[in-house]
Amino acid sequence: MADVEHLLGELDLAEKVSLLAGQDFWSLPAIERIGLRSLVMSDGPIGVRGIGWAPDDPSVALPSPTALAAAWDPELAETAGLLLGQEARRKGVHVLLGPTVNLQRTPLGGRHFECYSEDPLLSGEIAVGFVRGVQRHGVGTTVKHLVGNDFETDRMEVDVRIGERALREIYLAPFERVVEAGGWGVMSAYNGVNGSPMAANGRLQDEVLKGEWGFDGVVVSDWRAARSTVGSALGGLDIAMPQLENPWGEKLIAAVKAGEVPEEAINQKVRRVLLLALRVGALGTEAAPEEDELDGEQVAHEVAARSFVLVRNENWTLPLEPAGLTKVAVIGALAMDARVLGGGSAQVSPPHTVSPLDGLRRALSGVDVEYAVGADPRPFLPALHSPTRVTIGTHEFEVEPAAVRWIGSLPGGLPMESVDGLRLETTVTPAESGEHTFAVSGFGTFRLKINGEVRYEGTLHPPGTGRADLLLSPREQRVTAVLRAGEPVSIVLEQTIVPGLAHSVATTLGHRPPSPDEDGLIAEAVALAAESDVAVVVVGTTEQVESEGFDRTSLALPGRQDELVARVAAANPRTIVVVNAGSPVLMPWAGEVAATLLTWFPGQEGGAALADVLLGAAEPGGRLPTTWPRREKDCPVLEITPRDGVVAYDEGVFVGYRGWLRAGQKPLYAFGHGLGYTTWHYDEIAVTATEAVVTLTNAGGRAGREVVQVYVGPAGADRDRPERWLAGFANVSAHPDETVTVRIPLPPRTWQIWDDGWTTVPGDYRVIAAHALDDERLESTVTIS
Incomplete structure (x- = not known):
């Protein structure tokens, strides 16, 4: 910290405040005289975009986070993280915005593919593996979105009401696990929690995250989640992103000078930013990457x-x-x-x-x-599968299929003000004669020419359309053309970009051949x-x-x-x-x-x-990280529509399979379910207060992998606690007739609830080794005192 303190003393108030807000869409400014380079952030749950979304600089695309969690393997998650850390270094990115550990509270959540699981322990362990992998490259992670951003409806304004016990045992638990494992960043959510917007939620960001948990990293806002100058400055936020509609800058300087925000609060934030810069190699010596390069494919x-x-x-x-x-x-x-x-x-x-x-x-x-x-x-319509030349300003590149998309910096590093349009051009040779359908989708004004004839000209979005609607709800215009098989056809799509929105483009030239x-x-x-x-x-x-x-x-x-x-x-x-x-x-x-x-x-x-x-060259290795219902009405938690601006988590700790067990409903496929290409016989279980030891044998005819799941629950009825919950898990592999033994730790939190503090609940507990939640194989009892 001595170096950080020295550098902090070199900065004036304006320089300090400049380090706490985006200088553009993805980065913080450099201060060359103290050796600080610009800190660059990037979206990245499944790949690393970089500072743009340039199709001429592609990114390895891994499976979705739900897929990663379905493997139930923190070591595999670490490998995925290692690859993305490598990708981040290749793209000049210092901080990856991920992983996402919000819980799949209801299956209607539109963004659940980006979240790991309905279970906090599984979410936390997969996230820890991912974070360790990324940070081994000296690339920071930003676990998100703290907290209660478990749905998308009215996410910018909604207030989520969560009882303290559920907050601690369920929703904060994976964040706490990542902090415990050494994560360098946390992202603050859009929504409010218990009456306070998260970007200004001092109780959770200052008292719990930084105070109780001892988090020494940075808290960065979700993009445009910080909407107050003083409130967010005093509420534990360290970095407000992006530059667009940012409430800090000159406003924060004025608040400090007016005595509304102590300068020491600014200093604390800058210390964290400088420490992050040291960790990721943006201050002083650059971080050394891992020596072994992974094959992305x-x-x-x-x-x-x-x-x-x-x-x-x-x-x-x-x-x-x-x-x-x-x-x-x-x-x-x-x-x-x-x-x-x-x-x-x-x-x-x-x-x-x-x-x-x-x-x-x-x-x-x-x-x-x-x-x-x-x-x-x-x-x-899907994008036309044809090599397509894209021209934007003075920069040209080729894509296939015919779709371009970016957020942030422009392809080729072009200056934003130099670009007011783009052009897609290709030649297709139809395989069949008849009426072909072409489509334009995106936002802006377009002209589509087929063999030189203008077939569509118009604006797909009316003036005043909001930014979110532009990006997440594109429009489409279709035209038809009668073409002959084997005869080449020239297709040109010209787009005039919405003024001021060159940093956000999502344009597709669609096509469908003749069909019934x-x-x-x-x-x-x-x-x-x-x-x-x-x-x-x-x-x-x-x-x-x-x-x-x-x-x-x-x-x-x-x-x-x-x-x-x-x-x-x-x-x-x-x-x-x-x-x-x-x-x-x-x-x-x-x-x-x-x-x-x-x-x-x-x-x-x-x-x-x-x-x-x-075809059997690989075994399906996954187990369900979430419950799959037979009918919507069977779900113990389903609706997520705010009422008077509030969503109340009235079910408390009975989330996911915990709620299914309490309701007595049988889903189509239970949490943890998944079949392989061999069979397993569970032979023996031995349990203490600190671990479960399980022995099992591959009883099938081919090598395979099993996920041993350990659930615990009170031996007697307890209306205030779930019937059972996931306490640990482990992957094992074995050849036919091979017997293996696995030790699964049972940490003190296994037996605890939140009651104004973590409190061990004494008594007898069932400890179950299972193939899935509804497929129990072995059971033992342990007494906790």
Whole structure:
């Protein structure tokens, strides 16, 4: 701290305050005379964007955070973190804005794909692994969003009312675990908690986070979450982001001079910023990266395969035997145009994506793999798959498919004021004759020319449209053109950018070839399935259903996908359904199909990993990190609509599976559920107050991996406590007939509740070794005094 104190003394008030607010969208200013370089931040739950979103500088796209949690493996999470730390260093980023440890309190949460789990212990342990991996590269993490940002509706204004016990035992617990493990940053949420906006919540940010927990890192606001000058300055916030609509700067200087904010409060914030700069190599010596460089494709592939959850496998339908296949039907719009990542701040531009269709065709080179759309749930046309030249100002680059998107700095490092438009240009040669549909989506004024003829000219967003609506709710305009197969067609899309919004662009040139109507598409898929050895149907959600910025209105799959699955399953008893969704969906056909595999948003290598799992080259390694309901009305917590600006967490600690157990409802698939390609026999359990020792044997015919889950609960009835809760877990691997033993720690918090402090509750406890919450294998009793 001596160096920090010396440097602090070198700064005047204006310089100090300048270090506490964004100088642009992603960074803090440099002060060269003290050797401080600009601190750069970036979104990054599944990849590292960098200071823009430039498609000419792609980012490795890992599977979604729900997928990472589904692997139940902190070491794998650390590997993912190591890769993203490496990516951050490559892109000149010092601080990664993640991980997200808000809880999946209700399955309607639209951003739950970015959160790990409904359980605080699983969320915390996966987050700790991720944070350790990133920070090994000298890149800071920012665990988010402290606290109660468990839904999107009215997130900027809503006040979340959480009782103290639930706050401590459930919602703060994963944040506390990350702080305990040495995380360097925390992000303050948009919402309020118990009457105070989080960016100005001194009780939680100062008293609890910095005081009780001893957190020595920085608290940064979510973007535009800091809305008061004095309140946020006195409420524990250290950095207000971004520059846009920032309440600090000259206003904070004036507040200090007026005596409303003590200068020592400013000094405390600057100390934390300087310490962060030292840690990430932006002050003095640059941080040394890890020596061993990871292969991004390999890590993305491994995480995907390890995350897939096989929830149904009747008569050992999977794995498929390639030698027994002659014709495979691959069905579903998402089989060809896979949704590999969620919407909002979790988006990056990957170098490529492997779709399920691509992955299976590569893996089954000697098999006839045919495709049918079946049902298309997407309200917007997919981007045209054609090499497309993009011109913005004096900078040119190529993309495929025809979509460009960025937030922050412009591609090529162009100055913001030099750009007022962009141009996409490509030539396509249709494979079939007929009426082709093209679409423009984005915000701004557009002109679409097909073979030199203007086919659309207009503005998709009216003047005065809000920034959030521009980014999260784009519009689309479609036109048709009759084209002939084999004849090249020139396509040019010109866009005039909304004044002042060159830093935010999301433009897509969409395309759909001639096709039957909805009934015809389903009929084609059913016919293909009937004549194939096996049918693989890929269904899922769209960006208009699961994304940052809004919550879901239903858990049903959009469009006619449920009908598609039911009709294909009726035509082919060997129907395998792949669910491409970031969080729970309803599956009314669950008992009618041979196998169901959940692949979350699987990242850029998802299709390759899927082929490996379906064909047995890899075992589906995932277990559910959240409960999947049979019906919406069965969920113990569902609605999230604020009433008079408030959402009350009246269920207390009975969140997720804790609530399911209390209600006595049986879900479709329980927390922790997941099948592998072998069977496990649990042999013995020995328990003390500090650990559970479990011995088990791989009783199947192939090597496999098991997630041993330990649950504890009061031996007698206790209305104030859940029936049981996750106390620990561990991954084990074994060959056929091999016996392994695993030790799972049971820390003191296992037996404690919050009652004006952490208090051990004495008595007898059941300690259960389980394959899943509803699949108990061994049990013992321990007495806690």
